[in-house]
Amino acid sequence: MNQFIFESKHKTVTVGMMLVGVLCLILSYIMEPAALTAAGADGVVHNTHARFWTNFLHNSVFFTGISFISFFVITASVTAYAGWYVAFKRLWEAMGSFMIVGMVLLLVVAAANWLHINHLYHWAGDIEGDRILEGKSAFLNNYWYTFGTLIIIGIWYFFWRKMRSISLDEDENGTTAYEHHKTTRKWSAAFMPIAGFTSAAMIWQWVMSVDGHWYSTMFAWYSTASWFVSAISLTILLMIWLKSKGYYSEIHDEHMHDLGKFLFAFSIFWTYLWFSQYMLIWYANNGEETIYFRNRQDNFPILFYGNLIMNFALPFLILLRNDTKRKYGTLIFVSVLCLFGHWWDYFQMIKPGVMHTAQEYVNHAAGAAHEGGHHAAGFVSGFTLPGLIELGVFVGFLGLFFYVVLATLSKAALVPKNDPYLEESFHHHIGYGGGSEVHH
Amino acid sequence: MANSGKTKVLYGLYGDDEILLSAISEANKRHLDIMDVFTPFPVHGLDPLLGLEESRLHIAGFIYGALGTLTAFLGMSWIFTRDWPIIFGGKPYWSVPAFIPITFELTVLFASIGMVVTFYTICGLRPGVTNPTLDDRISDDKFCVAFDTTNSSEAEIDELKGYFSATGVEEVNTKWL
Numbered sequence: 106m107n108q109f110i111f112e113s114k115h116k117t118v119t120v121g122m123m124l125v126g127v128l129c130l131i132l133s134y135i136m137e138p139a140a141l142t143a144a145g146a147d148g149v150v151h152n153t154h155a156r157f158w159t160n161f162l163h164n165s166v167f168f169t170g171i172s173f174i175s176f177f178v179i180t181a182s183v184t185a186y187a188g189w190y191v192a193f194k195r196l197w198e199a200m201g202s203f204m205i206v207g208m209v210l211l212l213v214v215a216a217a218n219w220l221h222i223n224h225l226y227h228w229a230g231d232i233e234g235d236r237i238l239e240g241k242s243a244f245l246n247n248y249w250y251t252f253g254t255l256i257i258i259g260i261w262y263f264f265w266r267k268m269r270s271i272s273l274d275e276d277e278n279g280t281t282a283y284e285h286h287k288t289t290r291k292w293s294a295a296f297m298p299i300a301g302f303t304s305a306a307m308i309w310q311w312v313m314s315v316d317g318h319w320y321s322t323m324f325a326w327y328s329t330a331s332w333f334v335s336a337i338s339l340t341i342l343l344m345i346w347l348k349s350k351g352y353y354s355e356i357h358d359e360h361m362h363d364l365g366k367f368l369f370a371f372s373i374f375w376t377y378l379w380f381s382q383y384m385l386i387w388y389a390n391n392g393e394e395t396i397y398f399r400n401r402q403d404n405f406p407i408l409f410y411g412n413l414i415m416n417f418a419l420p421f422l423i424l425l426r427n428d429t430k431r432k433y434g435t436l437i438f439v440s441v442l443c444l445f446g447h448w449w450d451y452f453q454m455i456k457p458g459v460m461h462t463a464q465e466y467v468n469h470a471a472g473a474a475h476e477g478g479h480h481a482a483g484f485v486s487g488f489t490l491p492g493l494i495e496l497g498v499f500v501g502f503l504g505l506f507f508y509v510v511l512a513t514l515s516k517a518a519l520v521p522k523n524d525p526y527l528e529e530s531f532h533h534h535i536g537y538g539g540g541s542e543v544h545h
Numbered sequence: 546m547a548n549s550g551k552t553k554v555l556y557g558l559y560g561d562d563e564i565l566l567s568a569i570s571e572a573n574k575r576h577l578d579i580m581d582v583f584t585p586f587p588v589h590g591l592d593p594l595l596g597l598e599e600s601r602l603h604i605a606g607f608i609y610g611a612l613g614t615l616t617a618f619l620g621m622s623w624i625f626t627r628d629w630p631i632i633f634g635g636k637p638y639w640s641v642p643a644f645i646p647i648t649f650e651l652t653v654l655f656a657s658i659g660m661v662v663t664f665y666t667i668c669g670l671r672p673g674v675t676n677p678t679l680d681d682r683i684s685d686d687k688f689c690v691a692f693d694t695t696n697s698s699e700a701e702i703d704e705l706k707g708y709f710s711a712t713g714v715e716e717v718n719t720k721w722l
Contacts, residue, residue, distance in 0.1 A: 380645060387642045390634065425607070427599075534589045 106352050111515035119508040126501005129494045133157045136494065138485045141463045143471035151470040153224035155463035156487040159455055160495055162214050162225055164502035166311045167451050169207025169258070170304075170332035171339060171506070176201030176265050177300050178336070180293035183286075188526030189363055189533040192355045195521060196343060198272060199514040200336065201265045206509055208258040211311065215251040226250075227317040227462045237318045245317060250310050257303040264296045272521060279523025286525050304329055312451070315458035319397045323382035328454065330375040334416070335447040337367045338440040343510070345433055347519075355520055358431045359533045365430025368439060369420065375447075376417040400457055407490055408453040415446030448499060452491055460488045551721045554580065555705055556679050556691040557714040562588045565688040568712035569594045572690070575708060583679065583689040602667075606660045613655025617648040677722050687715070694719070 134157040142152045175197045182190050190197070217223035224230065228245040232238040238245065268289060275285035305325035313324045321327075341364050347353050386394045401409045420439050429435040486492050491499075521527065559565045565588065572579055573594065582595060621644045625631070630638045665671065683689045692705050709717045 380642075384642050384645070388634070390636075427603075 106354075107518045107520050109347070109352055109511070109514045109519055111511050115511055116508070119504040119511070122500050122504025123508070124501075125497050126499075126504060129497030129501060130157060130160065133160050133487060133494045133498065136487075138487060140483070140485045141460065141467060141488075143467040145471035149471075151467040153463045153466055154222075155224060155459050156494075158214070158217065158223040158225050159459045160487070160498045161210070162311070163448075163451055163455050164498055165207060165210035165214065166455075167332075167335065167448055168203060168502050168506045169211060170329070171336045172201055172203035172207055173258075173261055173300070173304065174329070174332045174336040175340070176204070176261065176268070177297075178333075179268065180264075180296045180300070183289055183293040184297060186526075188529035189360060191524045191526040191530040192520050192533075193344065193353060193360070194272070194524075195514065195517055195519055196340060196347075198265075198269055198517075199510045200339065200343075201269075202513040203506055203509045204258055204262045204265060206505065208254060208262065211254045211258070212251070214311075215247070215254055218247050218250055224463055224466050225459050226314055227465075228314060230466070241317070245310070245314050253307055253310055257307050260299065260303065264292060264299075267292055273517055275524060276518060276522045283525045285523070312454050315455055315462070316397055317458075317462075319394060319458075321382050321386065321394070321397075323378055323385070327375070327378040327382055328451070330371060330378050331416075331447045331450050334368065334371045334375055334443050337364060337371060338444040338447075339506075340364060341368065341436050341440040342444070345437060352519055355531055357533075359535050360530075361433075361436060362427075362430045362535055363533070365424060365436055365439075368436075368443060369424035369430065372416060372420040372424070372443060376413075376421075379413070379417075400461070401453060405453060405457055405489060408449065408456075412446070412450050412453055415442055416450060420446075449491065452495070456488045460485060551695075552580075552693055553695040553697075553719065554679060554691050554722055555694040555697075555702060555717065555719050556689050557709040557712075557717045558680065558682065558687040558689055559713065560687065560715050562688055564713050565690070566590060566594060568690060568714070571712050572708065577692070577705065577708060580691045580693040583683040583691070585684055585686060585688070588688070602660055602664060605663050606656045609659030610652045610656035612659075613652040614648055616655065617651035618644055621647060679720055679722070680718070 134154055137152050137154055137156050141155050142150050144150050178190075179194055179197050179201070182194075214223065214225070218226065218229045221230065226245070227235075228238045228241065229247060229250075232242065271285050271289050271292070279285050308325045308328050309320075312328060313320060341361070344353065344356060344361070344364070348356065383398060386398060398409075420443055423429055423435060423439050429439075484490075487495055524530075557568075559568060562584065565582070565584070569579070569582065569591070579595065582591065584591070622639060625640070626638045632638070633640070633643070636643065678684075679689055679691060680687065690709075694702055694705070697705075706717060
């Protein structure tokens with residue numbers, strides 16, 4: 106079976122997931138935690154709907170990034186003359202198609218910035234007298250945010266369209282002169298530096314600037330690594346699902362082993378970047394910088410330490426062995442863990458900062474005394490830890506992601522034709538003896 | 546006796562790794578007891594054919610690594626809190642983040658050196674070891690299947706020679722190692 110059929114059953118399930126997501130988004134709009142509302146002297150209750158907007162931003166950024174990385178991996182592999190992935194490159198192409206949906210989602214956030222209805226970003230509001238934010242206003246402003254989102258994701262999507270059309274045309278008109286592949290190499294090599302710089306700029310805008318007074322030069326790398334692990338996790342899960350339906354019989358244990366190695370290696374890479382960022386800030390001991398971690402360690406300890414357990418300790422120890430990267434059971438377990446773990450990672454990047462901004466805003470609007478600094482607010486549902494509503498929103502966005510990916514996947518043959526590395530991919534073998542697999 | 550304590554090896558040289566793999570499958574079918582196989586590069590699929598078990602070297606490596614982790618972390622903890630406490634940059638004596646890079650380095654160092662020493666010991670490699678080779682070309686472009694024929698009868702040797710010629714061998718030689 107070389108043609109994926111997007112059955113009505115799949116549509117029902119993914120649309121059902123989306124409905125759960127919409128319901129939970131509505132609930133998160135209504136159920137703003139009491140700690141983030143304040144009644145003014147005139148009795149008006151001020152509410153920034155921070156729970157709704159953080160959930161929306163969190164999942165939009167997370168899945169846009171997964172989509173971006175899936176496409177980035179293709180360009181990196183083409184540039185590296187890699188062959189092993191070619192048999193299933195259509196899956197990564199399909200995952201990349203979500204970028205355009207991600208652009209729409211993030212433009213909703215941008216529009217809400219202009220209308221001052223989301224209060225996600227301190228810099229998008231009144232910054233008069235705030236010398237740090239005034240100093241950053243050349244970059245942290247609504248024009249940059251909106252046109253950055255529009256143009257930069259637009260460029261990514263343009264490259265994706267280009268590579269996709271070459272890939273599809275190669276199926277039809279590819280020759281042994283491999284002109285398609287040679288063109289692909291040029292587009293890939295051009296995309297990589299563009300992707301590197303532009304993704305960093307947009308991560309600063311979308312995520313890092315929720316803590317507008319804080320910055321870290323490691324942040325873009327660290328959060329991109331988080332996307333990377335999530336993208337590999339979803340690739341493994343989708344691949345195992347597709348194989349269970351009888352598709353992709355060309356993909357065997359050797360390919361899964363390499364995907365498992367990517368999951369293992371990039372989990373460690375993520376940890377390396379996480380630690381480098383933490384260590385530099387801890388060592389320099391500069392109050393403007395340490396407040397970021399102080400707040401998370403003191404007020405969000407489960408988020409902070411859970412992040413390290415789910416995204417480093419467990420994947421490291423489980424995937425250390427050879428055989429766990431080849432067995433579907435352990436691969437599924439670690440992939441689910443890492444996907445959730447990195448979703449959790451983005452949760453802890455976004456929620457504490459926005460919660461602080463929202464508290465300041467409602468207190469200020471209600472005329473309460475300006476407290477300044479971070480203060481312990483106890484348990485705030487939807488912020489201190491992800492609640493059921495947050496999980497529901499996650500499920501909803503996952504449904505949307507699956508819908509878009511499976512729809513794109515159904516539009517082309519699963520295994521490409523005429524790619525020069527196709528045979529190499531079919532015969533991919535990594536030389537693992539396999540322990541008990543003795544053939545006589 | 547000139548050859549006491551030595552092994553009489555009958556070996557065949559093949560010109561291609563695919564032919565080598567099919568020759569070994571044939572040897573398995575004929576229940577021939579292969580002494581060893583020599584190839585100029587790692588041949589994919591050879592280990593399962595020869596029934597070689599997965600190396601346990603990595604388990605030793607994990608233990609060495611864990612020893613390195615403990616040595617570094619407990620060592621620094623003792624030095625900086627009990628043995629010779631010094632305040633660096635106003636940090637507490639027991640500054641875990643500062644210990645992590647050295648803990649990582651010692652983990653890698655212990656694991657790598659431990660594995661090298663273990664591997665050399667298992668293989669009997671030490672300074673001054675001479676390594677007899679069957680044929681210099683097995684490190685260049687020939688693939689060698691070797692049988693121990695020290696105690697073999699003429700009939701058994703003929704059977705092996707028959708096997709070699711049936712599997713596309715390029716040449717067959719005997720050598721005392």
